[in-house]
Amino acid sequence: MQDALIRKLESFEELSDADRAALRTFVPRVRQVSARTDLIQEGDLPGDVHLILDGYACRYKVLPDGQRQIMAFFVPGDFCDLNVFILDQMDHSIGTISPCTVAEIPRQAIENVITHHPQVTKAMMWCALVDEAVLREWLVNNGNRQADRRIAHLFCELLLRLEAVGRVSDNSYAFPFTQHDIADTMSLTSVHVNRTLQLLRGLNLITLQHRVLTILDVEQLKAYCDFNPNYLHLRNARWSGRRQVPWLSSVQGG
Amino acid sequence: MQDALIRKLESFEELSDADRAALRTFVPRVRQVSARTDLIQEGDLPGDVHLILDGYACRYKVLPDGQRQIMAFFVPGDFCDLNVFILDQMDHSIGTISPCTVAEIPRQAIENVITHHPQVTKAMMWCALVDEAVLREWLVNNGNRQADRRIAHLFCELLLRLEAVGRVSDNSYAFPFTQHDIADTMSLTSVHVNRTLQLLRGLNLITLQHRVLTILDVEQLKAYCDFNPNYLHLRNARWSGRRQVPWLSSVQGG
DNA sequence: CGACTTATTGATGCACTTCAAGCGACGTGG
DNA sequence: CCACGTCGCTTGAAGTGCATCAATAAGTCG
Numbered sequence: 001m002q003d004a005l006i007r008k009l010e011s012f013e014e015l016s017d018a019d020r021a022a023l024r025t026f027v028p029r030v031r032q033v034s035a036r037t038d039l040i041q042e043g044d045l046p047g048d049v050h051l052i053l054d055g056y057a058c059r060y061k062v063l064p065d066g067q068r069q070i071m072a073f074f075v076p077g078d079f080c081d082l083n084v085f086i087l088d089q090m091d092h093s094i095g096t097i098s099p100c101t102v103a104e105i106p107r108q109a110i111e112n113v114i115t116h117h118p119q120v121t122k123a124m125m126w127c128a129l130v131d132e133a134v135l136r137e138w139l140v141n142n143g144n145r146q147a148d149r150r151i152a153h154l155f156c157e158l159l160l161r162l163e164a165v166g167r168v169s170d171n172s173y174a175f176p177f178t179q180h181d182i183a184d185t186m187s188l189t190s191v192h193v194n195r196t197l198q199l200l201r202g203l204n205l206i207t208l209q210h211r212v213l214t215i216l217d218v219e220q221l222k223a224y225c226d227f228n229p230n231y232l233h234l235r236n237a238r239w240s241g242r243r244q245v246p247w248l249s250s251v252q253g254g
Numbered sequence: 255m256q257d258a259l260i261r262k263l264e265s266f267e268e269l270s271d272a273d274r275a276a277l278r279t280f281v282p283r284v285r286q287v288s289a290r291t292d293l294i295q296e297g298d299l300p301g302d303v304h305l306i307l308d309g310y311a312c313r314y315k316v317l318p319d320g321q322r323q324i325m326a327f328f329v330p331g332d333f334c335d336l337n338v339f340i341l342d343q344m345d346h347s348i349g350t351i352s353p354c355t356v357a358e359i360p361r362q363a364i365e366n367v368i369t370h371h372p373q374v375t376k377a378m379m380w381c382a383l384v385d386e387a388v389l390r391e392w393l394v395n396n397g398n399r400q401a402d403r404r405i406a407h408l409f410c411e412l413l414l415r416l417e418a419v420g421r422v423s424d425n426s427y428a429f430p431f432t433q434h435d436i437a438d439t440m441s442l443t444s445v446h447v448n449r450t451l452q453l454l455r456g457l458n459l460i461t462l463q464h465r466v467l468t469i470l471d472v473e474q475l476k477a478y479c480d481f482n483p484n485y486l487h488l489r490n491a492r493w494s495g496r497r498q499v500p501w502l503s504s505v506q507g508g
Numbered sequence: 509c510g511a512c513t514t515a516t517t518g519a520t521g522c523a524c525t526t527c528a529a530g531c532g533a534c535g536t537g538g
Numbered sequence: 539c540c541a542c543g544t545c546g547c548t549t550g551a552a553g554t555g556c557a558t559c560a561a562t563a564a565g566t567c568g
Binding site: 059088115118122135136138140186226 | 313315317318319321323325337338340341342343345346368369370372375376379380382383385386387389390392393394396397398440441480484485487
């Protein structure tokens with residue numbers, strides 16, 4: 001199962017045999033985690049690094065008044081906390097949305113790799129930078145678009161990210177989020193999310209039933225929300241041009 | 255002037271003599287840049303890395319409809335684009351707010367350091383991760399607080415960040431931002447920013463005149479907006495406990 | 509089947525936007 | 539040295555996207 005890690009990193013940087021060998025020296029635990037369960041909580045010392053093999057998770061923060069803000073979604077193939085393992089203390093939490101299969105990579109192993117394997121280090125920096133680019137786009141999205149475009153934008157983003165890991169078929173993908181989850185992501189109320197989803201359905205842009213989202217007309221939806229995928233830094237040459245990630249194949253259960 | 259770079263990084267990680275020597279081998283150019291000038295633009299290939307020695311700058315994106323979203327502020331001592339130099343293409347722009355003194359560090363030098371100096375690499379990762387933590391807090395702030403608390407939160411953040419580099423005296427600091435800049439940061443209109451500033455003044459929380467912001471009662475302002483500084487990861491032990499950054503001393507001109 | 513979570517719908521209110529106009533400070537050219 | 543344009547700040551009036559409150563319907567799971 002270390003292969004999952006190696007393949008993920010290789011999608012960003014070519015690795016040497018030595019790099020790969022080094023990554024194989026540590027054996028990550030693989031855990032099944034049920035839905036709506038925290039992997040790490042605010043205040044914790046960052047421990048092992050989590051890689052999602054299957055299922056959806058999110059990064060979130062809870063305000064003093066009880067409001068929850070979701071700050072990132074994780075889909076199969078994503079590191080949850082590569083970017084914070086180096087910090088002193090978690091300033092947010094990470095929790096599952098659906099049941100997840102999670103690989104846990106010892107922190108010490110990562111430290112070791114940084115010291116001895118610069119290519120691997122660069123690949124990990126790539127991961128972190130793409131994460132940050134997505135976060136920036138969320139700030140733009142939440143701040144400057146109104147609810148319908150905002151939600152459409154999220155749907156487009158998830159489509160591309162899931163496509164990149166082979167989790168989309170016929171423009172449909174698993175969508176285990178509740179309307180409340182979307183609300184906490186987009187800084188809306190679930191009531192308004194509900195009404196907005198009805199609007200998008202009414203425009204024949206999407207269907208969403210039984211936790212499966214279908215985008216009826218991708219180009220039209222992209223145009224609807226001015227979607228520009230450059231921030232995902234997917235680079236077709238890397239993602240589509242290379243092998244389809246084979247370690248991600250099972251179907252996501254809601 | 256390489257010392258600026260070394261001191262910045264040492265505030266995150268102890269460096270060896272060899273690390274320091276390596277950093278000294280490349281000579282950054284130091285440039286004066288006038289206010290309202292782009293250092294890099296969306297679409298550019300990331301080139302040299304920019305370190306602000308004096309003045310204020312920002313990271314921003316312009317939407318198709320002309321809306322500008324500011325996604326980060328840079329104050330003296332901040333790297334502007336350490337976090338994107340590795341990427342293929344800029345997905346946003348970086349521009350000055352006030353006149354700035356900027357050190358430009360060759361990209362190749364940074365690549366070199368990643369390969370041979372892991373401690374320096376870790377220090378750079380620290381910088382990037384703190385940037386990202388601030389960005390996350392902005393998402394929370396913009397999404398969940400209303401205008402008065404939101405702006406108060408920004409004032410608190412700038413206070414702490416500027417204090418850390420010795421740019422605050424008597425709870426006052428240079429504030430070269432226009433109300434329009436604040437609006438584009440907080441996803442508000444400048445009209446509403448104006449009214450909100452009047453509110454904060456009326457509550458005797460701040461004064462803001464001649465581009466100088468004074469916080470009249472820091473504790474009260476923090477309480478007003480539920481400010482929790484943990485996300486800045488300043489760690490008193492590192493910042494205040496150590497020497498006051500001596501390479502940042504001149505006064506910021508509006 | 510019963511308890512609980514999630515989705516839906518309606519009525520009302522407000523934070524913020526939009527549009528529009530006026531004001532003061534500053535710099536520049538005649 | 540004053541006329542004039544520009545830019546940032548200020549103020550008012552009217553409109554709206556979304557929130558809030560509240561109740562009901564429709565899953566979903568043990």
